[in-house]
Each structure stands twice: as C-alpha cells, then as structure tokens.
Amino acid sequence: MGIYDELVEEGKAAGDGLVRVELLPPYNxxxxxxxxxxxxxxxxLLGAAARSLWRSFVGSALIAWxxxxxxxxxxxxxxLDPYRTGDGAANLVALASTxxxxxxxxxxxxxxxxxxxxxxxxxxxxxxxx
Numbered sequence: 001m002g003i004y005d006e007l008v009e010e011g012k013a014a015g016d017g018l019v020r021v022e023l024l025p026p027y028n029x030x031x032x033x034x035x036x037x038x039x040x041x042x043x044x045l046l047g048a049a050a051r052s053l054w055r056s057f058v059g060s061a062l063i064a065w066x067x068x069x070x071x072x073x074x075x076x077x078x079x080l081d082p083y084r085t086g087d088g089a090a091n092l093v094a095l096a097s098t099x100x101x102x103x104x105x106x107x108x109x110x111x112x113x114x115x116x117x118x119x120x121x122x123x124x125x126x127x128x129x130x
Contacts, residue, residue, distance in 0.1 A: 048061075058109060062109070066102050
C-alpha cells in the first residue's frame with residue numbers, strides 16, 4: 001500500500017475504484033495520528049539501531065528512513081506555494097537535512113572496515129567459519 005500511495009496521484013488510480021485521500025477534509029485526525037505513529041515507530045527503530053551500532057541494523061534503519069524522507073522532501077520541493085519565502089527556504093533546509101544526513105551516515109558506514117570486523121560480520125573468526 002505504501003508504494004501504491006507514493007506512486008498514485010491524488011490517492012487513487014484511474015478506474016481502480018479506490019478512493020481515500022481526496023475524500024478526507026484538509027485536516028484529518030486519523031491521518032495525522034497515523035503519521036505521528038509512523039514517526040514514533042521510525043524513531044524507535046533509529047534509536048535501537050544507534051544504540052546497538054550493529055552495522056547492518058544501522059544501515060537498514062537509515063535506508064528505511066530514506067524510503068520515507070526522500071519522497072516526502074521531493075513532494076515538498078514541488079509544493080512550496082503556501083509558504084512565504086523565508087518559511088519555504090527554512091522548510092527546504094530542514095527537509096534536505098532529513099535526506100542528506102542519512103546519506104552521509106550511509107557513506108560513512110560503507111567505508112572500508114578492518115579485516116577482523118569484516119570477518120566477524122560475515123560469521124567468520126580468526127580460525128575460519130563459525
């Protein structure tokens with residue numbers, strides 16, 4: 001459903017009979033609470049990854065965040081009309097940071113690691129496979 005909602009304009013595809021977003025009023029408590037819960041769940045995931053520092057967990061959490069943050073930022077880039085110039089610029093800076101910071105962290109994560117760390121992550125020890 002998430003992929004469908006990101007790709008289909010106005011919350012429905014022509015002729016598919018599914019109508020969701022355009023029937024909702026401009027403010028919708030249910031949609032707002034769902035989004036808040038999504039942010040909370042994502043924060044828990046990112047916090048657990050930061051606490052564990054398990055490389056694959058951190059990378060997966062950052063990619064999961066980017067799956068949300070990138071389309072969200074792109075949408076806002078093309079929908080700045082309601083904002084005054086300063087507010088629009090501040091919005092763009094804030095949204096850019098939600099995409100660029102995780103990308104920078106993923107780049108750092110992908111840098112070369114010591115051979116013993118690579119072996120440990122691949123389930124090997126100094127004496128061979130575990």
